[in-house]
Amino acid sequence: MKLHILGCYAATPRTLTNPTSQVLEIKNHLFLIDCAEGTQVQLRKNKIKFSRITHIFISHLHGDHFFGLPGLISTFRLLGREKEMHIYGPKGIKEAITLLLKLGDSWTNYHLYFHELSSKESELVFEDDKVSVHTIPLNHRVYTNGFLFREKLDERKLNVDALDKYNIDKSQFRNIKKGQNIILENGELVPNSELTFDPKKPKSYAYCSDTAYMPEIVQQIAEVDVLYHESTFLESESHLANKTKHATAKEAAAVAGEAKVGQLILGHYSTRYKSIDLFKEEAQQIFPNVELADDGKVFEF
Amino acid sequence: MKLHILGCYAATPRTLTNPTSQVLEIKNHLFLIDCAEGTQVQLRKNKIKFSRITHIFISHLHGDHFFGLPGLISTFRLLGREKEMHIYGPKGIKEAITLLLKLGDSWTNYHLYFHELSSKESELVFEDDKVSVHTIPLNHRVYTNGFLFREKLDERKLNVDALDKYNIDKSQFRNIKKGQNIILENGELVPNSELTFDPKKPKSYAYCSDTAYMPEIVQQIAEVDVLYHESTFLESESHLANKTKHATAKEAAAVAGEAKVGQLILGHYSTRYKSIDLFKEEAQQIFPNVELADDGKVFEF
Numbered sequence: 264m265k266l267h268i269l270g271c272y273a274a275t276p277r278t279l280t281n282p283t284s285q286v287l288e289i290k291n292h293l294f295l296i297d298c299a300e301g302t303q304v305q306l307r308k309n310k311i312k313f314s315r316i317t318h319i320f321i322s323h324l325h326g327d328h329f330f331g332l333p334g335l336i337s338t339f340r341l342l343g344r345e346k347e348m349h350i351y352g353p354k355g356i357k358e359a360i361t362l363l364l365k366l367g368d369s370w371t372n373y374h375l376y377f378h379e380l381s382s383k384e385s386e387l388v389f390e391d392d393k394v395s396v397h398t399i400p401l402n403h404r405v406y407t408n409g410f411l412f413r414e415k416l417d418e419r420k421l422n423v424d425a426l427d428k429y430n431i432d433k434s435q436f437r438n439i440k441k442g443q444n445i446i447l448e449n450g451e452l453v454p455n456s457e458l459t460f461d462p463k464k465p466k467s468y469a470y471c472s473d474t475a476y477m478p479e480i481v482q483q484i485a486e487v488d489v490l491y492h493e494s495t496f497l498e499s500e501s502h503l504a505n506k507t508k509h510a511t512a513k514e515a516a517a518v519a520g521e522a523k524v525g526q527l528i529l530g531h532y533s534t535r536y537k538s539i540d541l542f543k544e545e546a547q548q549i550f551p552n553v554e555l556a557d558d559g560k561v562f563e564f
Numbered sequence: 565m566k567l568h569i570l571g572c573y574a575a576t577p578r579t580l581t582n583p584t585s586q587v588l589e590i591k592n593h594l595f596l597i598d599c600a601e602g603t604q605v606q607l608r609k610n611k612i613k614f615s616r617i618t619h620i621f622i623s624h625l626h627g628d629h630f631f632g633l634p635g636l637i638s639t640f641r642l643l644g645r646e647k648e649m650h651i652y653g654p655k656g657i658k659e660a661i662t663l664l665l666k667l668g669d670s671w672t673n674y675h676l677y678f679h680e681l682s683s684k685e686s687e688l689v690f691e692d693d694k695v696s697v698h699t700i701p702l703n704h705r706v707y708t709n710g711f712l713f714r715e716k717l718d719e720r721k722l723n724v725d726a727l728d729k730y731n732i733d734k735s736q737f738r739n740i741k742k743g744q745n746i747i748l749e750n751g752e753l754v755p756n757s758e759l760t761f762d763p764k765k766p767k768s769y770a771y772c773s774d775t776a777y778m779p780e781i782v783q784q785i786a787e788v789d790v791l792y793h794e795s796t797f798l799e800s801e802s803h804l805a806n807k808t809k810h811a812t813a814k815e816a817a818a819v820a821g822e823a824k825v826g827q828l829i830l831g832h833y834s835t836r837y838k839s840i841d842l843f844k845e846e847a848q849q850i851f852p853n854v855e856l857a858d859d860g861k862v863f864e865f
Contacts, residue, residue, distance in 0.1 A: 275638070276605050303577060323668075329668075334631045
């Protein structure tokens with residue numbers, strides 16, 4: 264699992280910093296999460312292969328998470344894309360994009376599917392044999408969801424030496440990978456645990472931006488490997504965090520601690536602070552394993 | 565008169581080039597012309613004072629001329645703008661912007677006025693005592709206007725020595741600047757030409773992008789000081805120019821020549837070419853005074 268931070272600053276694009284967008288590489292998928300103005304240039308700068316993106320997840324319809332989407336959709340058209348594209352986001356996203364395409368008489372020549380979200384409960388929005396994606400309802404000024412990405416448990420790994428020892432035929436391998444025991448021709452039962460190794464533990468990533476401090480999410484994101492949680496402010500500006508429904512670094516760390524996550528990544532920084540290191544210092548007073556997102560940074564889990 | 569090129573490449577924002585946006589400084593106005601994705605970052609990089617922009621002119625509703633506008637409007641709100649803003653653009657622009665603001669519950673706290681355009685004839689869209697702006701109807705795939713910016717003739721300049729010689733009272737200066745003759749106490753008539761100098765010749769700038777070759781505009785832009793004319797293609801790709809309703813460098817030069825403009829600036833280049841110098845070479849075969857727009861370039865007239 265690999266996370267590319269394309270932008271992680273709050274509010275507006277600036278000369279050296281970009282508003283929110285990131286790409287999660289998970290089980291051969293390239294999921295785009297949020298799409299602020301400038302995202303397509305950041306995709307180019309970070310050498311991410313555009314054409315492999317087929318699913319875009321939009322947390323909410325504030326410009327700093329969404330205003331790069333119309334341009335990206337248009338660019339896919341200009342690049343001759345034929346593969347379908349799925350967009351998951353709040354109700355209204357379809358009307359907005361459709362209107363912009365209509366005004367420019369610039370309909371896509373690929374299929375564009377909108378999956379509009381309006382539930383206040385967590386929903387399964389995407390699933391295949393390798394990965395599932397659920398919404399994480401958040402608390403912001405407008406309807407907002409985070410997203411929880413979970414790898415599924417792989418098949419069990421074959422123990423080639425054991426298979427050899429019992430002279431087991433290839434035709435059985437598929438069942439053995441699925442966990443079946445084997446009965447040999449002499450009637451002896453060989454338990455699956457002797458024929459296979461455990462698969463790698465599936466990884467999970469929770470993306471939570473934008474939101475006020477929201478302990479209600481702790482249960483859903485419990486023990487995820489990585490939590491990206493917004494920290495627009497420091498505790499010294501908690502009055503602004505309350506007013507604008509954002510979180511402080513301390514609050515992000517509290518959520519990480521309560522949920523016992525493996526690692527916390529902070530982002531969505533207000534540009535009022537001199538150094539983003541201040542966010543890490545504040546968070547680490549509560550939760551030790553903190554990393555700072557920054558534009559262009561890549562995390563491998 | 566000063567022209568800041570923020571972006572002048574066709575189609576999509578790329579790592580090193582930006583789609584169309586420019587700022588015209590004219591008689592203390594800062595007019596923003598088109599507003600592609602990335603414009604607000606380009607404004608910052610080019611150190612243009614955001615708050616002085618009060619009039620935005622949008623040629624047409626293709627993304628590479630327009631998708632930076634929602635973000636710019638939002639950023640003005642975040643920066644605490646109070647001064648009103650006027651936006652001139654094709655019918656539909658108000659619905660699009662209003663929908664995006666509504667979805668983000670991000671209404672501006674300054675007055676936003678939309679001046680929607682739908683006429684196929686040239687119209688006066690802005691006028692004060694110093695400047696006028698007319699639309700230039702163009703021929704593109706969607707409804708498109710260029711814009712013709714004209715300084716008004718200044719008042720006549722006072723000849724201080726002559727005023728002294730005839731001992732003319734200050735109370736008369738305002739009338740003299742407007743061209744009035746003076747009758748002295750002894751009944752002698754002093755013609756205005758003896759009391760004043762000619763004001764500077766007013767300047768004019770015509771912005772024509774995007775458009776197919778359109779000789780119909782020659783009359784309207786005749787003898788302007790500066791013509792910015794799109795040249796998306798070279799003549800070798802004239803079939804693409806015809807198909808997409810764009811112009812070639814040769815066609816832009818033909819318009820400049822027929823209109824006897826002072827200077828031609830080319831822009832809106834397709835990124836398929838190795839060097840934009842090719843556009844200049846092709847245009848200069850027909851019209852000598854050609855300059856190439858490029859991102860970050862400033863022209864002073």
